[in-house]
Amino acid sequence: MTSIIKNPDLVDEGRVRVEWARNNMPALRKVYEELADKKPFEGYRVSLCLHITKETGVFVEYLKRLGAEVSLAASNPLSTQDDVAAYLASIGVNVFGWRGMSSEDYYRMLATALDIKPNLVVDDGGDLHSLIHSRFPELASKIIGGTEETTTGVIRLKALEAEGRLRYPVIAVNDTPTKRVIDNKYGTGQSTVDGLLRATSLLIAGKTVVVAGYGYVGRGVAQRFRGLGAKVVVTEVDPLKALEAHLDGFQVMPMAEAAKIGDIFVTCTGMRDVIRGEHIKLMKDGVFLANAGHFNVEIDIKALEDMARDKRSVRPYVGEYRLEDGRKIYLLGEGRLINLVAAEGHPPDVMMASFSNQMLSLLYLVEHGSEMDRKVYLVPEEIDRKVAEYLLSGWDIKIDRLTEEQEKYWRDWRV
DSSP states (O other): OOOBOSOGGGHHHHHHHHHHHHHTOHHHHHHHHHHTTTOTTTTOEEEEEEOOSHHHHHHHHHHHHTTOEEEEEESSTTOOOHHHHHHHHHTTOEEEOOTTOOHHHHHHHHHHHTTTOOSEEEESSSHHHHHHHHHOGGGGGGOOEEEEOSHHHHHHHHHHHHTTOOOSOEEEGGGSHHHIIIIIIIIHHHHHHHHHHHHHOOOOTTOEEEEEOOSHHHHHHHHHHHHTTOEEEEEOSOHHHHHHHHHTTOEEOOHHHHHHHOSEEEEOSSOSOSBOHHHHTTOOTTEEEEEOSSSTTSBOHHHHHHHEEEEEEEETTEEEEEETTSOEEEEEGGGSBHHHHSSOOSOHHHHHHHHHHHHHHHHHHHHHGGGSOSSEEEOOHHHHHHHHHHHHHHTTOOOOOOOHHHHHHHHOOOO
16 A cells, blocks of 8 residues: 655654654553564554554554554544654555545545555544444454544444444543543643644633533643633533532533633533534624534534634634624634644653553454454453553652552451
């Protein structure tokens, strides 16, 4: 196969970028080193749909070194780092993606990544799993299993399972504690702020930031903005999460009320139409709309365009929409993932948690996939614990151990 990328001449820049990430992902390096002699993926074909970033570059490079034939498609039209794509193509990875792809190209590249007829599938958002089930069901019989990186993708896969249509087992890497806490909360929290600052160069202190959704991503985003001095409002549909946001010290209200007072809006839900035309009508002049969920459906962009008298680009990744009444609404990153469109996504030392889980989950599928039902599974607890230990070791953090007497006390039911 021949990779389809933007510029192969960027290979040297990509090599340095991946090297930087590799040096800051000690836990993932430890996983790789323990498996290197065994080459457990020898003879396996792995199709992946992931953000083509320097961190993904390290994961994919290790997969190839461990024996896999690898085919990688971009999981977002605007998140690819073209120099990383060039480097991966130079080392024999089949790469299909570039920054600025059209929607048509995006889905065509997803299909191309399946040409290797994979045994294992790694996805970020569920598009690759969905494509297999809708357009290429004949491939499913050869697939041992798959993994899923995001909340949105897990929701889609559980819907497939509920309908009895899931064709192979999938491990929900997104739902394991070391991924949810480190990646979703701390990674997305920091990188969302990073993306918004790079796109706008705004002062955050004193502004009212409305965070839609208080899952792990929303918690991280809300906390990071509060740390910069923002007044943070949370909107929710889940009463338990709304209670948690309230007890964490945030204002909680419906979007229809928050729309009147917010300066910056960040959607973190995985649901479509969280910010609708009815909300935009209530917003102040000069507000900023950003999305930290997976797909560009959380903000109703069509409604915004229908309401606009004209629009223009005023900065990279900042679209200005002038409404009929003269108000200006600024949409960041075309409503796509602001942390990947306007910044570099999660830091390497965040992504080593996710990709360590991915690597060990793929190994688990190789060893146990034939015995597993066609269901969505949690990451086995022993894998999550092992990843936590790798992370602590990589950061040179030591912890206590239970004594023998404590172990006995833990197991004894008597008073």
